[in-house]
Amino acid sequence: MGRPPCCDKDGVKKGPWTPEEDLVLVSYIQDHGPGNWRSVPTRTGLKRCSKSCRLRWTNYLRPGIKRGNFTAQEEKLIVHLQALLGNRWAAIASYLPDRTDNDIKNYWNTHLRRKLQLQADGVSPSSSKPATAANKSSSSAAASTKGQWERRLQTDIGLARRALREALTAIRDGDEEEDDDIKPQAASGESPAASSSSGASMSISMSQPTPYVLTADNVARMLDGWSKSSKGRAAAADSPPSSGSSASELSCGGAAASECVRKPAVSAPAPEQPSELSAIETWLFADDVSNAVGFLGHGHGYGGGLLDGPNPGLLGGGLLDGRF
C-alpha cells in the first residue's frame, strides 16, 4: 500500500538553489515536462525534495513569469481580488497569469497591506475590504440550515459581485488614466475577448504560452542572469521596466527569434482566460442568482465552488492548474 516517501529527510539539500541545480532541473523538465515531482530528485540526481523542485520551477524557473514591477492595474486587481477572495493567493494568481502566487503574496505582504493600512488609517478604520473575505468564509461555514445557507449564499454572492464589479471598474478607470502601463500586456493578447470587453480583460489577458528551449544561448543568458543576481537582487529591483525577468530571459527573451526553437510539447496551451473573464462579466451584470451559483460553483473549469461548503474552493488552483 501507499507510496514510498517523496524524500527522506537525510541528505536533502536546503537553501538557495545554485545555477547548476537550476540547469539540471530546467533541462530535465525540458525533456520530460513538469509533473511527477516525486521522481524528479531521483531522476535528476538533485539532492532536493520534490516539493522544493516543484516550488523552484513554479516560482522561478517556469517560462513566462513576470517578476517585480507590479503595474498599477495589477496592484488594483490584487487589492480587489484579495478583498474578494481573502489570502487565497493561488486563486488570485490565476487572474494574473504571469505572476506566481508567491510573488503576489510577497508583494501583498511587503507593499499592499501596509499601503492599504495607511489608507485605512487616513479614511475610516473598519470600512472596506478584509471584512468581505472574512465574512464570506465565516458565513458560509457557519450556515447550518439550508434556509440560512441560502440567505447567506445570496448575501455572499452580492458581496462578491459588488467587489468584483468594483475591481473591474477600477481597472477600467485605471486603464484610461494610465494607459501606458498596460500597453505592453495588451499588445501581446490579441484575443477577441481581450479587445472587446474591457481593460480588465486586457490587463489579465493570457500571455502567450512561452516556449522554452535550453539552447546554448539561453543557457548563457541564464547563467549571466544568475551571476548578476547572485551578486545581489538589485538586479531584480533594477530589472528593465518591461519587467524583463529572469524567467522571460529564460524563455526566448531577447534572443533572435530563429534561436528560439518552439517545443510546445513541454508546455500545454494555457487555458482560455479571456473567456473566463467574459463569463465573470456576464455573471457580474446578470441578476439571476442561480446563474451566479452555477458560475461560482461548477462548470467553469475551476477546482471547486466558492460556495462549496466550509472550505470553498473558488477558482481553486484555477487557471494555473493547466498552465503547463
Place this chain on the structure above:
DNA sequence: AAAGGTCCCAACCGCCTTTCC
C-alpha cells in the same frame, strides 16, 4: 565609512486535499 535598522523575497514548513495502492 561603518554600524544598526529596515526591507524584500526565495525558500521552507506545516496543514489540507487529492490521488493512488
Place this chain on the structure above:
DNA sequence: CGGAAAGGCGGTTGGGACCTT
C-alpha cells in the same frame, strides 16, 4: 474503502540588499 503519499497552498522566516544615521 481506508490508509498513506503526493500535490497544492498559505504562513512564516532567514539572510542578503538597501537605507539611515
